[in-house]
Each structure stands twice: as C-alpha cells, then as structure tokens.
Amino acid sequence: MKEAGEEGREVRVLGLGNVLMGDDAAGPWVVELLRAGWHLGPGVSAVDVGTPGLDLVPFLAGARAIVLVDTVKSKGEPGELRLYRRDEILKHAPGPRTSPHDPGVKETLLYLDFAGDGPEEVLLVGIVPGRVEKGLELTPAVEAALPAALEAVVAELGRLGCAVERRPDPARPRPWWAAGTAPPAGGG
Secondary structure (H helix, E strand, C coil), X not given: CCCCCHHHCCEEEEEECCCCEHHHHHHHHHHHXXXXXXXXXXCEEEEEEXXXXXXXXXXXXXXXXXXXXXXXXXXXXXXXXXXXXXXXXXXXXXXXXXXXXXXXXXXXXXXXXXXCCCCCEEEEEEECCXXXXXXXXXXXHHHHHHHHHHHHHXXXXXXXXXXXXXXXXXXXXXXXXXXXXXXXXXXX
16 A cells, blocks of 8 residues: 655645535535544645635645545435546546636646646545535535545545544534534534
C-alpha cells in the first residue's frame, strides 16, 4: 500500500456545495463530520471548498488522490448515494455550464491531465438532493444520508492506505454557516 504522503502528494477530501442552499450543503457537512469525528493522518486533508466553479484547479492539482463529496443530479430518491470513479466522471464530454458556480470537475480533471498534474485516483461520493433552495436546513432524507456518505469517504481513505482513526471523543461539528443550529443527526 502507498502511504498517503508518499512523494509529497497528498490525498484530499473536498466538500463541494453552497451551504446556503439547503441540500447543496451535503458535501460541506460531510467534511465537517469527518473533521469532527476522525483523526486524519499525515498527507490527508479535508476541506470545504464551497462553490469554486472552474477554480477547482488549485484544490486538485498535485494530489495523489481526490475524494469529492457533492450533491448530484441523478435519478433516484433524495438521500440516495451515487459513487463515481474517475472514468465514470469523464465518460461523457463536459456539458454546458448553467452557472459560474457549477463545479467544473470534468473540465478541471481534463485540464490537469493535459498539464500532467492531475490526481491518479478520484472518487465522487454523490448524494441525490431533495431540495436545493435558499435555507440552511437539509431535508430529512439528505440528513439521514450523511453517515453513509461519511462511511464511504472513510472506506475510500482506508482503501488508499491513509491513516484515519475514529476520535475517541468526537467533537460536535459547529460549521460557520450553522451557528446556533443543531448539527445533523450523524454529527456526534
């Protein structure tokens, strides 16, 4: 197994989404739950990147592996998980971008491949949203899916040979956008 920090290339967990738009906050919530409940070893980082649009390049460049967590437009019931590997993400050409905040995952991966600086492995942990509109609350179905999404992230980190350990006394997640609200049920 490769060590997470081998050759100075780290493994990055990135939460994508607008925390002010209901279920679109699922990715950032999973990152918060990961940081609160798990100790990440050297060479592993977990970052809420918000809605970077095509500005994903610095977050993906130079990484050995990337685990993205985001809501996905997919058939299915709200809260269902969809796991996509790199080849599945790049299977189809990028579609039209309808917003400057649409994550440019395909475009960024293709650009970094061309530049020779892309991640070797990519996993997108996608959650089918129920409601994406102004508000800080997740729908019950998406909130209930957070523990399974977190489990998928931890399993992938383990598969990649990363040292991750459950914290004996997990912190209560208190992300900046949810000050004064209760964390989701999966939040310790």
